[in-house]
Amino acid sequence: MIATDLDGTLLRSDKTVSARTVAALAAAEAAGIEVIFVTGRPPRWMGVVSDHLHGHGLAICANGAVLADLRGRPRARLVRVRPLERADALATVHALRAAAPGVSFAVERTEGIHYEPSYPVFFEDPGASYAPAEKLLADSHSDSYDQPVVKLLAHHPDRDPDAFLALGRKAAGAHGEFTRSSPSALLEISGRGVSKASTLAHACAERGITADQVVAFGDMPNDLEMLGWSGTSYAMANAHPQVLAATTHRTASNEDDGVASVIEALLTG
Template sequence: MTSANDPLPLPANVRLIATDLDGTLLRDDKSVSDRTVAALAAAEEAGIEVFFVTGRPARWMDVVSEHVHGHGLAICANGAAVVDLHTGGRLIQARPLERSTALDVVGTLREAAPGTSFAVELSTGIHYEPEYPPFHLDPGATVATAEKLLNEDGPDSGAPVLKLLAHHGELTPDGFLDLARIAAGQLASFTRSSPTALLEVSGPGVSKASTLALCCAQRGISSDEVVAFGDMPNDIEMLTWAGTSYAMGNAHPDVIAAASGRTVANNEDGVAIVIEQILAARGDGPDRAS
């Protein structure tokens, strides 16, 4: 394991940078530092594409929308959606969770972990159960049981289900994730990015990594030409897939184990430091890392 102060040997031709947002590119106050803004712009000016790859829905991408250049695409909802940030988050591609499968997951988790509450993330917005922690950023949400929300006659019934969220008030985050994967891992993909016992459930095979791989294939970019950054379990597949990957200094232990390198914490501009090293190695800019 190496750090930003002892950098990995960088690939000869970096063509794409893939970065998570919360706990990675964003500081804890959800801001993007001036140094990071400059590093992202310099990377794209040097011909390196930058993809934001996040668990956030498109409507919560305003934190980085103004910092998107080039193609303007972002991967949201843990790989379930590719959106165009140049057009306000317009959905370009969806990899949905079938409603019938989501209902099976709900039933299985209710039995395996009594006390679980659910939210349903649609391409049009989120809806949740009365017991689920409320989304203050989404005041227009419908509140009803998951079974009603997932019914074909439920709210926005024609909209794709991007992910199901499951919350438990007593289990530990990693313990809840392990339990859910054992009970229902054959039905869907389970991960987490919250410090609480909040799971994110996607369609089978849907992840940040698999959607990033599709986007790269469309561009003729191989995994060896990708540098990725992350901090939580929902980043692990992406960090493993990328030819070069960095866990943040504040990352979950499993993420640190999965990444090929480690940079400093999100509040210390860990992503920007590595980008500066990449550009310096290419002769495209000064190496500010120290």
């Protein structure tokens, strides 16, 4: 199996997939190698690769919280959801407000995202609501209340991104899994035990694929567990220093089709 991150890895900076990469993915599946996308993106933001599906079309989304079948029409079908419990999300909000004044939150649910008014909105989503995180998580009268929480996002306007991650883990690490994939101070919090690696391991076990049969690609801290679990792992040339330090293999940057170059070599070697 080939397990690849998207942003900063498979996708170029303009969020496109190059013709070379499309051809390499198709060739891999034609040779009997499964391809699975493993990303922090929610399923509804997977249109960037939905036109390049071959074989099963599975994707691990929201840093492992959702396993989705992208072949669903008109939208991806959610195969498995591993939620962040509301009590843990609320405890995290309270702990981070005390540890990092100025923090703001967004709540990612299976059907959409909801923001605090002060949170910097990177993508406009139809149906998003705006309220304090405590209300977003606890308002049983909300139309979205019955939708599982798949990720809590915490943004700080001034903190160093890596230092903010360390602070978040220290302040509230008992309530969830903390990681980051943005160049800004933006934490991504999933349910306890939820990561790209743990969901990938489960998906592989269901298919009779062992860790040593997986080749993984990534560039940011949210890829570290997946890269460590996989038998062969590649850091992109543009990867975060922690990712470069944790992997033994390197490939070209996302702009230079680093994933495609490795796949081509695997198929011809």
